[in-house]
Amino acid sequence: MSGVTLRLDGERWREHLRTVAGAAPGIVPVIKGNGYGFGLRRLAEESAILGADTVGVGLPSEVAVVREAFPGDVVILNPWDSSSQLARELTEEPSVISTVSRLEDLKLLAARGDRPRVLVEVLTSMQRHGISQNDLGRAADLLPGVRFEGWTIHLPLHVDGRYAEAERLARAALGVAPGSLWFSHLPSEETVGLARQLGGADGDPVPVRQRVGTRLWLGDKTSRTTTATVLDVHEIKRGERAGYRQRVCPADGWIVVVAGGTSHGIGMEAPTSAKTVRHRAIAFATGSLAAAGLALSPYTINGKKRWFLEPPHMQSSQVFLPAKEKPPRIGQEIPVELRLTTATVDCVAWT
Numbered sequence: 001m002s003g004v005t006l007r008l009d010g011e012r013w014r015e016h017l018r019t020v021a022g023a024a025p026g027i028v029p030v031i032k033g034n035g036y037g038f039g040l041r042r043l044a045e046e047s048a049i050l051g052a053d054t055v056g057v058g059l060p061s062e063v064a065v066v067r068e069a070f071p072g073d074v075v076i077l078n079p080w081d082s083s084s085q086l087a088r089e090l091t092e093e094p095s096v097i098s099t100v101s102r103l104e105d106l107k108l109l110a111a112r113g114d115r116p117r118v119l120v121e122v123l124t125s126m127q128r129h130g131i132s133q134n135d136l137g138r139a140a141d142l143l144p145g146v147r148f149e150g151w152t153i154h155l156p157l158h159v160d161g162r163y164a165e166a167e168r169l170a171r172a173a174l175g176v177a178p179g180s181l182w183f184s185h186l187p188s189e190e191t192v193g194l195a196r197q198l199g200g201a202d203g204d205p206v207p208v209r210q211r212v213g214t215r216l217w218l219g220d221k222t223s224r225t226t227t228a229t230v231l232d233v234h235e236i237k238r239g240e241r242a243g244y245r246q247r248v249c250p251a252d253g254w255i256v257v258v259a260g261g262t263s264h265g266i267g268m269e270a271p272t273s274a275k276t277v278r279h280r281a282i283a284f285a286t287g288s289l290a291a292a293g294l295a296l297s298p299y300t301i302n303g304k305k306r307w308f309l310e311p312p313h314m315q316s317s318q319v320f321l322p323a324k325e326k327p328p329r330i331g332q333e334i335p336v337e338l339r340l341t342t343a344t345v346d347c348v349a350w351t
């Protein structure tokens with residue numbers, strides 16, 4: 001099949017998943033967005049194979065597809081939103097845990113009388129969502145009205161001061177109400193260490209859970225390749241025009257049309273200037289592609305990243321290859337570098 005392909009060494013990938021899961025205390029695989037390039041359903045299946053009892057999704061709308069393939073609990077990571085009907089309905093589901101990040105929302109849920117399952121989010125230095133340290137006591141007063149599943153602490157990726165912040169917030173939260181601690185972006189060793197450090201005098205660590213997305217699904221780069229099919233090749237002479245925008249080609253060479261464009265999430269590096277007529281004249285005189293305002297593409301041909309002739313379109317891109325190079329064959333697969341958290345591939349192939 002022609003298109004953009006993610007080829008996966010399934011054995012190797014699953015070995016990596018098992019290694020990460022084995023080291024992560026109470027792992028909660030995170031499955032959201034584009035499914036980290038693999039799709040939500042596939043990751044739900046893999047989480048079940050891994051033996052996870054709980055997975056995390058970002059949004060209420062992601063719960064249904066994940067539940068089709070995963071039999072355990074699903075925690076919704078984005079803050080519960082009282083204005084969303086789906087979010088309200090899901091709090092009635094026994095296998096769904098909602099994250100509550102505002103005192104008013106906790107009040108609403110606690111007053112309902114059916115004790116929905118909730119995690120309560122503590123505001124971190126991310127300054128994204130959560131109840132501030134000063135208000136944790138008021139949150140604790142509301143917990144008898146819900147089924148309290150624990151505190152959630154989402155740390156920045158930044159390393160400096162991370163452990164100290166995790167410890168400080170965990171102590172503040174446990175000081176007002178005991179519960180499990182659900183961490184994001186705290187490495188396994190630090191999570192295990194902190195659980196021990198916060199443990200009681202009896203030596204039992206506090207229960208902790210680690211939520212992992214990128215490092216789990218995409219952490220082993222050696223288990224995958226991403227390629228795109230060459231759809232067409234045309235010879236072009238310096239000074240001839242090509243593309244939607246009819247750009248003047250700055251050198252002799254080939255236009256290689258490859259699968260993959262904006263609909264696959266293939267963007268482009270910032271183009272260099274070449275805005276003025278004078279710049280374009282210099283570019284033309286020197287045959288410099290960068291000076292011509294071309295942008296480097298994520299496609300590799302003959303071992304080198306090549307330049308886009310112009311910004312990518314929906315499903316294909318035009319890449320320039322200098323005349324001295326041997327052009328690829330139509331139908332050939334060439335490497336393409338994808339950011340899998342934003343990419344949509346046409347096919348995931350297992351090898």
Ligand SMILES: *Cc1c(COP(=O)(O)O)cnc(C)c1O
Pocket residue numbers: 030032058077078154183184185211212213214215
């Ligand atoms: C998305 C998300 C994660 C997973 O993030 P990665 O960087 O992909 O591991 C973890 N925790 C929370 C709260 C999230 O929203």
